[in-house]
Amino acid sequence: MAVDVEKNKKQDNTLDATLNSIRQAVEMGDLSYEVYEYLKTPMRFVEVGVPVEMQDGRMEVFTGYRCQHNNVFGPYKGGIRFHPAVTIDSIKALSMWMTLKCSLVGVPFGGAKGAIVVDSTKMTIKERERMTRSYVRALGSVLGPETDIPAPDVFTDAQVMAWIADEYSDIMREPSFGVVTGKPLAVGGCVGRNEATGRGCFFIGREAAKALDIPLEDARVAVQGFGNVGSNAAILFAEVGCPVIAVSDVSGGLYNKNGIDIFKLLDHVEKTGFVKGFEDAEEITNEELLTIDCDILIPAALENQINSGNADQVKAKIVIEGANGPTTPEADQVLKDKGILVVPDILANSGGVTVSYFEWVQNNYGFRWDLETVNRRLEEKMTEAFKMVYKYYCEKCVGSDMRTGAYMYSTQRLAEAMHYRGWLSNGTHRK
Numbered sequence: 001m002a003v004d005v006e007k008n009k010k011q012d013n014t015l016d017a018t019l020n021s022i023r024q025a026v027e028m029g030d031l032s033y034e035v036y037e038y039l040k041t042p043m044r045f046v047e048v049g050v051p052v053e054m055q056d057g058r059m060e061v062f063t064g065y066r067c068q069h070n071n072v073f074g075p076y077k078g079g080i081r082f083h084p085a086v087t088i089d090s091i092k093a094l095s096m097w098m099t100l101k102c103s104l105v106g107v108p109f110g111g112a113k114g115a116i117v118v119d120s121t122k123m124t125i126k127e128r129e130r131m132t133r134s135y136v137r138a139l140g141s142v143l144g145p146e147t148d149i150p151a152p153d154v155f156t157d158a159q160v161m162a163w164i165a166d167e168y169s170d171i172m173r174e175p176s177f178g179v180v181t182g183k184p185l186a187v188g189g190c191v192g193r194n195e196a197t198g199r200g201c202f203f204i205g206r207e208a209a210k211a212l213d214i215p216l217e218d219a220r221v222a223v224q225g226f227g228n229v230g231s232n233a234a235i236l237f238a239e240v241g242c243p244v245i246a247v248s249d250v251s252g253g254l255y256n257k258n259g260i261d262i263f264k265l266l267d268h269v270e271k272t273g274f275v276k277g278f279e280d281a282e283e284i285t286n287e288e289l290l291t292i293d294c295d296i297l298i299p300a301a302l303e304n305q306i307n308s309g310n311a312d313q314v315k316a317k318i319v320i321e322g323a324n325g326p327t328t329p330e331a332d333q334v335l336k337d338k339g340i341l342v343v344p345d346i347l348a349n350s351g352g353v354t355v356s357y358f359e360w361v362q363n364n365y366g367f368r369w370d371l372e373t374v375n376r377r378l379e380e381k382m383t384e385a386f387k388m389v390y391k392y393y394c395e396k397c398v399g400s401d402m403r404t405g406a407y408m409y410s411t412q413r414l415a416e417a418m419h420y421r422g423w424l425s426n427g428t429h430r431k
């Protein structure tokens with residue numbers, strides 16, 4: 001699907017919306033205004049030129065960013081995306097979500113995000129490799145296993161992470177694989193990291209259904225996006241017997257009221273690359289998928305998918321935000337008024353960074369955990385995080401939504417760490 005870069009850039013108000021949510025959380029939580037002062041501006045924002053020798057011998061210089069938002073809890077942490085519609089503001093907002101996410105789920109990292117403004121899908125693999133290495137050289141010691149640890153994000157994967165680990169190790173003149181997570185297993189990756197975000201969404205969906213007294217095995221699930229996050233979440237819901245009645249990807253959507261055979265669909269996608277053309281389901285559009293009659297809706301594709309144009313038609317009882325920022329603030333309000341429980345991205349998709357943390361711990365120890373250990377620890381972390389945030393939301397955010405509850409819970413933990421590190425002049429709360 002072609003990306004309308006200019007339109008995306010014009011519509012990009014994620015930073016303002018994020019700052020509003022943080023300010024509101026600080027105010028509602030009665031936290032010191034200094035907490036907002038720290039969170040409103042990234043601690044460091046780096047812009048670099050990324051020269052790349054292209055296949056035809058020309059040099060092209062791309063723009064790269066790394067935003068290090070806040071490190072009160074530990075090294076900066078967050079993905080690197082290759083995308084033509086990336087803006088400075090969107091990277092800042094994404095880095096803020098990482099800070100909030102790490103705080104919420106209790107992993108000892110700060111928040112960061114990086115990007116190269118490029119359509120890397122049009123590049124050869126060698127061009128992509130040279131670009132990745134050039135970006136790492138440009139950033140140099142901005143990164144580091146105790147400083148700032150990147151991970152996969154939109155259009156970056158384990159191979160890109162391996163190039164980052166290799167280039168950084170060359171610069172440091174020693175193997176230093178803990179500089180990045182989401183690596184292939186052969187170079188210090190962690191079993192289960194690839195599936196972790198989708199698996200985390202499943203645990204969160206399960207807990208949310210429990211909280212609303214919806215029997216999980218009867219819950220009808222719809223998943224927008226059949227990439228890494230969406231497909232892994234769909235598999236897990238299907239495995240416990242939930243009818244996954246709708247899925248979609250860039251080629252369009254599928255609907256079967258009795259449930260789609262996810263395993264057959266995975267075979268079909270492996271052969272054809274897309275969900276389109278799968279036989280045992282009706283074709284629907286991505287737009288129709290979002291408004292389908294279901295219990296759990298998982299937007300796991302792009303930003304701003306549930307917006308003022310379709311929010312009033314959403315019929316799900318629970319929305320689990322697998323993607324970062326799939327619901328606009330206007331849509332949030334509409335979903336809240338309709339009584340739909342929206343589990344916000346900073347909680348719902350935090351399984352990825354949680355297993356990134358496990359990977360980093362194993363790299364530091366030089367020791368490997370097995371898949372069962374990784375999945376069990378992920379389940380414990382996600383279940384605990386859901387319960388804490390849900391309880392906090394029910395007790396402290398009457399009349400508000402779970403996103404507000406999550407932001408309040410997260411900023412409160414950040415305030416506590418800021419206080420103990422001596423960053424606040426007069427305690428965590430307003431006097």
Ligand code: GLU
Pocket residue numbers: 077078079080149150151152153181324349350352353354356
């Ligand atoms: N890019 C993922 C996210 O947005 C993972 C980040 C990480 O593992 O550091 O949460």
